[in-house]
Amino acid sequence: MTTSNSTESRAVDHDAQRRRRVVWTTLVAAMTGVGALLAGLQGERSPRLDGVALAAAIPADGPNAAINTIFNTRAPLESGRWDGIVIHDSGSSSGSAATIAAEHEARGLLGLGHHFVIGNGKGSDDGELYVGYRWLDQLPGAHAAGPEQDSYNRRYIGICLIGDGDRKPFTEAQMSRLVELVRSLTSELGIPPEHVILHRDIAATTSPGRFFSEATLRRALASGPASGL
Numbered sequence: 272m273t274t275s276n277s278t279e280s281r282a283v284d285h286d287a288q289r290r291r292r293v294v295w296t297t298l299v300a301a302m303t304g305v306g307a308l309l310a311g312l313q314g315e316r317s318p319r320l321d322g323v324a325l326a327a328a329i330p331a332d333g334p335n336a337a338i339n340t341i342f343n344t345r346a347p348l349e350s351g352r353w354d355g356i357v358i359h360d361s362g363s364s365s366g367s368a369a370t371i372a373a374e375h376e377a378r379g380l381l382g383l384g385h386h387f388v389i390g391n392g393k394g395s396d397d398g399e400l401y402v403g404y405r406w407l408d409q410l411p412g413a414h415a416a417g418p419e420q421d422s423y424n425r426r427y428i429g430i431c432l433i434g435d436g437d438r439k440p441f442t443e444a445q446m447s448r449l450v451e452l453v454r455s456l457t458s459e460l461g462i463p464p465e466h467v468i469l470h471r472d473i474a475a476t477t478s479p480g481r482f483f484s485e486a487t488l489r490r491a492l493a494s495g496p497a498s499g500l
Contacts, residue, residue: 319382319404320372327390327398327444338455341387341402346409348460354426355466356453357415358488359385360436360479365393368401371431375413384413385429387452389445395433398444400452405429417474427468428456436480446484450491457492464492 325337342348361371367390372383386406390399405412406428414429430452432441441449453467469485470478 319376320369322368322383322401322403322407324368324395325400325402327396327400327448338400338451341400341406341452341455342459344409345407348409352409353428353456353460353462355462355468356428356430356456357423357468357470357473358449358453358479358483359414359429359431359470360441360483361388361431361433362435362437362478363433364435364438365391366433367395368403370394380413385431386412386414387428387430389430389432389448389452391433391442391445393433397442398448400448415470415473416476419473423473427466432479432483434480436483437477438480438482440482440484441479446487450488453488453492464489467492 368388375384383403386403388401390396411425412429415423434441
């Protein structure tokens with residue numbers, strides 16, 4: 272082979288190698304781009320929040336007008352479906368139904384595990400009531416822990432107060448809303464007062480915290496719908 276032919280052969284081989292590198296580089300870049308796009312789409316998934324927020328303010332047409340809208344559920348209410356109520360705190364100084372839903376999804380749950388969330392003015396309005404999709408669709412909760420958690424999640428309604436009850440009391444607006452909500456639920460669903468419990472009654476937790484006044488709640492529930500806290 273002449274020097275000219277050898278040089279031409281090497282040039283052809285070099286061009287072929289260069290084309291292969293370009294093809295592989297393009298392929299890898301395309302695969303990386305697709306992977307990043309898929310990861311981005313997964314990362315942007317929002318927690319399920321197709322519930323309804325009720326404003327903290329009491330409407331002019333009566334104190335029970337707004338709260339009674341919780342019974343306008345998407346799935347029909349069934350007699351005897353719910354045995355009781357479990358009261359929780361979020362364990363955080365601030366937050367909302369959205370932040371709790373994100374935490375629950377990070378733990379592998381399908382959206383918000385509580386049926387209701389009551390805001391404290393830090394992340395959601397003070398006394399605002401969020402009605403979750405589990406209540407609207409009459410689905411079991413994912414709020415209770417403890418040895419009998421399955422039973423409580425299926426048969427008990429979960430209410431969460433935003434705040435850390437081990438650090439400070441809940442706001443007056445939160446407690447008023449809680450009493451209003453519990454009264455409405457127990458009256459409509461025929462739930463006995465002794466079946467309104469705290470999460471610490473059934474699980475190894477302090478929730479809703481040492482500053483949660485159970486005595487205040489019991490006294491308000493026993494006093495009837497016309498009385499305040």
